[in-house]
Structure formats: structure tokens, C-alpha cells
Amino acid sequence: MPIASIRLDDRMIHGQVTTSWVKYLNINLIVVINGDIVEDPIQRKVLEFACPMGIGFRLCDAAGFVKAYNENEFEKPNTLVIFAKVKDVVEVIRQGISFSSLNIGNLKFLPGKTQLSKSVFVNEEEKQYLKEIHEKGIELDVRMLPTDKKINISKLL
């Protein structure tokens, strides 16, 4: 498995990722999946700056990720995949990509969302998507940092 970790985090690349996770997993490529900002030059530039020096960066939508994955583009680099939206995680699973664990970092609070952990808030739709992921046998590993204790949220879904 060339992909070191698959993470769900709507903050994408930020302090917890660039320091703790990148070192812990010895990452040399960060792939951010967020179709909303692929065409947004400001957000792209911010992520490029945020990506640590010497580590590759790629921004794509779910379809672009599936294509690159199927073309074995993540065979070599030790890759950290960060999804901004749970919908896209489900999308790539439906497109045939399988993995055993989904690390969940941050999903921000918005009015009407339910809190699943300190940093994870979901609306009904997102909850259903998480349920679908869990029912595929994929572990939902809620941890902001590698050293945090894993929180089991499956009972809350």
C-alpha cells in the first residue's frame, strides 16, 4: 500500500498536519482532495505555501484522485491523502478504491451539526456518509494528532 494515511480534515493542510503527521508517517507527498477549490488560485496558493518544504503537493477533485490512483501515481511516494469532505471519501470508495482506516481530524462546527468528538461536527448527510464508510468495514479513527487516543464514534452514528 503506497498510501500512508487517508485523513478527513476540512482544514486540509495546517499545523497538526505539517508538523506531527508528516513526521510521524515520514510523508513525502500530500494530496488534497477538494473539488471546490481546484479552480481557486488563492486557496491553491495558500496550500502550496502551507505544504512543508521538500514535500510534494497535489490538489485534485475526487475523480482526479481516482484516475491518478488507478494510474499508480501513488505507488512510490509515501503519500498522505487529505479529503476536505466526507462525500468525496464515499465517492472514491464507490469508484473502487479500498483502504482499511480513515483518520478523521477536523470537521468544523456549523449551526445544526451534531458533535461527534472535540473537533468533529457532522450534519445528517455527513453522518450517513460516515455510516456507509463504517459499514464497508473501514475503521473510523478520530484523532487530531498521532499521539491522541483513538476515539470510536461508530456508536454515535
Place this chain on the structure above:
Amino acid sequence: MVHIILASHGDAAQGILSTAELICGKQTDITVISLVPGSGPNDFYHELENSINKLNATSEVIILTDLIGGTPTNEALRLAIGGQPMEIVTGLNLPMIIETILCRKGKNVLELAAIAEEAGKKGIMHLKVNE
């Protein structure tokens, strides 16, 4: 005079300002913005934007942030790339803030950013006593 914004995760920016003021004396034209647990990137972005909007329209702004890749830096970048004029220097440390404060008079923001970067780097040294 260039306005200085100090931005960090948690209380580091506030702490480093009070330490710097012990050394350089009480300062004006400095704003501290902290990313506190429970607040997100958008909160930080708006707080930064509001702080800048409150300044005199002709004020030049330098923002010293704690960590490249971290949310305070990312949101400052988002604002700057979006068109808000300001200079961003990352890796905030005590030598950087002291030098920036002491050199502020008569400098424009670009000159000050260069001074901040250099002072931050020069303040880091491994003192090899046993060599």
C-alpha cells in the same frame, strides 16, 4: 509607523509580546491575534481582516506568524493573496519581534519584513561550548 500584528496558535503571540515589552518597553501599534481551541480558520481570517480594517487606511501592516503551514499563517496568506496589502514573516521568535519593534521608525513594510526575517534567523544558534 508600520503596524505589527503578532499571530499564533494559542497564547504564544501574547506571551512573546509581554516578554518583548519587558525588554523594549510598552509598545503601541501592535495587535495580537490568537487561534484558540474551538475557533477555526474562518474565525481567525475574520478577526485578522477586522483588525486591519480598523487601522488607518494608510497604515502599512506586517504580520509575524508562528508556524509556516499553520492556520494563522495560512489565513494571513489567504487574505494577502486575496489582495490585502501586508507582509508576512513566519517563525516568530523573540529576536525577530525585538528587532522589528526597535527598527520600526522610518522603515517601510518591505524593509521591515527583511529585517524581521534576518533577525529571526540570526537569533538561532547552537552554542557549542565543548568544541
